[in-house]
Amino acid sequence: MTLFDEGQALAPLAVRMRPNSVEDVVGQEAALRPGTPLHNLLSGHGSAISVILWGPPGTGKTTLASLVSLASGRAFAELSAVTSGVKDVREVIEQARNRSSVNGQGTVLFIDEVHRFSKSQQDALLPAVENGWVTLIAATTENPSFSVISPLISRSLVVILQPLDDETISSLLVKALVDPRGYDGNFTITQDALTDLVHLSLGDARRGLTALEAAAIAADADESTQIQLNHVEQAIQHVALRYDKDGDQHYDIISAFIKSVRGSDPDAALHYLARMLEAGEDPRFVARRLMILASEDIGMADPSVLQTAVAAAQAVAIVGMPEAQIILAHATIHAALAPKSNAIVSGIMDATNDVRRGRIGSVPIWLRDGHYPGAKDHGHGVGYAYPHDLPDGVAPQEYLPEVLKGVKYYRPTQHGAEAAWSRVAQRVEGLRKAEH
Secondary structure, eight states: OOSOOGGGTTSOHHHHTSOSSGGGOOSOHHHHSTTSHHHHHHTTOOOSOEEEEEOOTTSSHHHHHHHHHHHHTOEEEEEETTTOOHHHHHHHHHHHHHHHHHHOOOEEEEEETGGGSOHHHHHTTHHHHHTTSSEEEEEESSOHHHHSOHHHHHTEEEEEOOOOOHHHHHHHHHHHHHSTTTTTTSOEEOHHHHHHHHHHHTTOHHHHHHHHHHHHHHHHHTTOSEEOHHHHHHHOSSOOOOOOTTSHHHHHHHHHHHHHHHTTOHHHHHHHHHHHHHTTOOHHHHHHHHHHHIIIIIGGGSTHHHHHHHHHHHHHHHHOTTTHHHHHHHHHHHHHHSOOOOHHHHHHHHHHHHHHTTOOOOOOGGGSOOOSTTTGGGTTTTTOOOGGGSTTSOOOOOOSOGGGTTOOOOOOOSSTTHHHHHHHHHHHHHHHHHHO
């Protein structure tokens, strides 16, 4: 028995080239090495332990689930989290229980995109997994720690699948050209066309094979048996980037963007900016992150970056895409090249922590409101030194509550303009001490 038969002759190339055995699976050596749970399942020696396959698209999650079913002699059932509900889950589980009780045959239940299941849908799986009625193989492109309920994770093993490297993708595409299940030698391909297809694949075997199929159709329409670069360009007008605005890629790429700016690398920052915008990210989201970053990572080292970020956010709201990408690039480069300081965020966090711990004290009496009738009878505002009446504009008085006397929340760095602000702060402090 194989995963491919004559009935699949008209199936898409990616389906026809799906591995028939574990030996045909490539690019997942770490997950499939001898002794691992997945290897044991694929060898037919595994128990009914359930597995969560976590990895990007096109890395073999569906194939591996099918191979486990074949290797173990278990029945194979498949549900898609996109189209299935709790009722569907319960029906499949009931069928698995009946199959087990009648003929002793186990069931491999494959659920694609399990992260799209609601909590109640995932809860419905627990009895079947816990009692071994099914061997659950759940596939997800999202981090299971955030997208799968903890009881289900605790009853399963998480296996991480890696994106396929360029060499692996290239070998798969070449194999598809000569394999009888593919084009059986009817097409060849130029090196530049193959290189372009590999880049378009983004580590996704399914994407690469689908692109190859489209290029072969373009070559055939051109009455050519050689797939050339122009055939790839005709078939593939635009790369659909792997980016889910509610998923890992959203958080990973904005994280990489912020860290690249913080790390003063404008080229990396522009790369991640382009990836977000090309994938359809809301430019206003990027603008908001730049405004936060301007104070969090730059602050007084270059106060003008906040002005640039705010202006960029306003301009983006007015202009919109695609021109907004130029404005965001402007703000990104300014932020990336600016000197860095986290003194502002450190200062406000330290002050906030003291307040939350109850380290607040009473407002000094001379700083209290003295404008209402009878305030001075209570001493409120009495003794306050008005700085503008003094030659240096600095009053020799304490502003912090007594319990916090001497605390320094703002600790300026010597980076960029903050070094000058540091000298101003030191001068003011010196004047206060000299006048006491």
